[in-house]
Amino acid sequence: MYIIHIKLDSKTHKSGFVTIIGKPNAGKSTLMNALVGEKLSIVTPKAQTTRHRIFGILNADDFQIVFSDTPGIITPHYEMQKSMMKFVSYSLEDADAIICLTDPMDEKIEPEMVERIKKSRIPVVFVTNKIDEATSAQLEAIRQWYATFDFPYHTIEISALKSKNTIELLGMILQFMPIHPPYYDKEDLTDRPERFFASEIIREKILLNYRQEIPYSCEVIISGFKDKPEMNVVMAEIIVERDSQKGIIIGPKGAMLKKVGTEARIAMEEFFGKKVFLETHVRVIKDWRSNINQLKKFGYEN
Ligand SMILES: Nc1nc2c(ncn2[C@@H]2O[C@H](COP(=O)(O)OP(=O)(O)OP(=O)(O)O)[C@@H](O)[C@H]2O)c(=O)[nH]1
Ligand SMILES: [Mg+2]
Structure with missing residues (x-):
């Protein structure tokens, strides 16, 4: 089981939706599994492993965070891929916060997607993943890319696979969660049967x-x-x-x-x-x- 060390200042319950987006293979599913503490989403080295929006629910005494794992962002070539990209869009519409995950050894999201995040005005954390494998030059290149953004954002560098800095990321995300009663039963881990x-x-x-x-x-x-x-x-x-x-x-x-x-x-x-x-x-x-x-x-x- 997952042990949560974060204590909220107030006794008031927080709850919200956090979507995890990024290019295929960035490690979105690995991250959601690490945050929730269960292997809910399948993970493979192949791109386009995830095809649906899958909720992973993290429950604590005074908060509930509903993470959405989503398909990697691609240019769709057939109807199934169009549906996959609709799931990404829907997940942005109801999010209280966005985690935008990047693999520093792979492609970045397109400028149009950065623009969409900016226009949404939803609090966003740009997360650089796979720091256990990336070189310092690759990490620096991503930092410089973030520095070109002309809107408020947060960043953190993590390894979802090794659970490095994932608790720190959770702490950042909690700041953006509104005071709200839980959306789901506190025993629930997911919305899927x-x-x-x-x-x-x-x-x-x-x-x-x-x-x-x-x-x-x-x-x-x-x-x-x-x-x-x-x-x-x-x-x-x-x-x-x-x-x-x-x-x-x-x-x-x-x-x-x-x-x-x-x-x-x-x-x-x-x-x-x-x-x-x-x-x-x-x-x-x-x-x-x-x-x-x-x-x-x-x-x-x-
Ligand atoms: N070295 C390293 N590998 C990672 C890390 N996080 C994920 N991976 C690997 O990256 C590959 C893709 O991981 P997924 O979690 O399936 O990636 P995804 O973003 O969900 O991919 P799609 O569902 O295809 O969009 C797997 O082989 C993971 O083991 C990390 O922090 N470090
Ligand atoms: Mg996935």
């Missing part, structure tokens, strides 16, 4: 086991989820866009699908804290990523 995490865990294993376009062509649908006292029984469908992709997912004599299934089951058992029976099938839905009706069914349209 268990089956969402089951599908995300399978997607994480797909991202880690297949190359190139394959993981991006997959969606995971949980067609059955039974929470029994002794185990969770999970039925999952892996949706691909083409027959050839179905063959790749299954692999020779079903070996690849078996490997993904086993890895996902073990991760689910850890997440749910009980035994899991997992059954997976692969189904083709032609070009689902470009089909708005299909995307709605998969939860990509609000």
